[in-house]
Amino acid sequence: MYDYVDGKLDWLAAGLPTEGTNATRARAGDVARRDVPTCRLEEPIRAVRERAAAAGWDACVVVNHERVVLGLLRAEELRKGHEERVERVMRPGPSTFRPHMSIDEIAKFMVTHGLPNCPITTSDGRLVGLLRREDLESGRLRATFTAHG
Amino acid sequence: MPQAIDRNDVRRLMTEGAQVVEVLPREEFEADHLPGAISLPLRGLETEAKEKLDPLRPVLVYCWDAA
Numbered sequence: 001m002y003d004y005v006d007g008k009l010d011w012l013a014a015g016l017p018t019e020g021t022n023a024t025r026a027r028a029g030d031v032a033r034r035d036v037p038t039c040r041l042e043e044p045i046r047a048v049r050e051r052a053a054a055a056g057w058d059a060c061v062v063v064n065h066e067r068v069v070l071g072l073l074r075a076e077e078l079r080k081g082h083e084e085r086v087e088r089v090m091r092p093g094p095s096t097f098r099p100h101m102s103i104d105e106i107a108k109f110m111v112t113h114g115l116p117n118c119p120i121t122t123s124d125g126r127l128v129g130l131l132r133r134e135d136l137e138s139g140r141l142r143a144t145f146t147a148h149g
Numbered sequence: 150m151p152q153a154i155d156r157n158d159v160r161r162l163m164t165e166g167a168q169v170v171e172v173l174p175r176e177e178f179e180a181d182h183l184p185g186a187i188s189l190p191l192r193g194l195e196t197e198a199k200e201k202l203d204p205l206r207p208v209l210v211y212c213w214d215a216a
Contacts, residue, residue: 001151001152001207001208001209001210002151002152002153002154002158002159002162002167002207002208002209002210003151003152003153003154003209003210003211004154004155004156004158004159004209004210004211005153005154005155005215006155006156006214006215007211007212007213007214007215008171008173008181008182008183008211008212008213008214009213009214010156010214011156011159011183011211012181014156016156016160016183017184018181018182018183018184019181019182019183019184019185019186020178020179020180020181020182021179021180021181022180022181023181100181
């Protein structure tokens with residue numbers, strides 16, 4: 001007999017598949033953009049800005065070697081400085097959400113706090129992707145978002 | 150005494166044919182459960198376990214969290 005001590009919450013927070021009536025609901029982990037650029041604390045901000053722009057992004061997530069989120073560079077931070085290290089301009093410890101959370105809950109938080117994007121992480125802090133307000137505002141997710149707008 | 154395991158052990162045991170048992174109330178199971186899990190709510194666990202579980206295969210149980 002084995003006891004999965006951390007339970008269903010741990011499984012959901014890791015973004016692993018489930019079965020049941022909620023399995024077809026859009027969750028943060030399904031909608032988050034996994035192709036968001038990432039960078040390290042020690043990189044010069046100019047190089048990161050150029051790399052993000054070349055990939056068509058106005059945001060970059062700061063991670064360590066295990067992809068644990070340390071900070072976030074939104075558009076306003078990406079515009080700051082040249083040779084300064086990322087850690088000097090980043091937004092440290094951004095609000096993060098778990099992959100199993102409904103986009104409805106997160107949309108509400110983003111509207112209330114005026115956030116353009118939020119990192120989605122596993123329960124141990126590893127980056128899953130970036131949930132972008134513009135993705136919530138477009139297409140099939142629009143109804144969810146405008147309900148809070 | 151059950152052996153405490155983590156998420157990676159769960160995934161391995163699933164591929165090895167373990168029986169995965171959720172002990173939360175039925176409504177919670179119906180909303181979300183691990184792939185292939187069966188529902189044996191805690192309240193009726195002792196009686197239902199004998200009927201529904203194969204004594205020859207490993208059994209893995211879980212609830213909501215470690216609390």
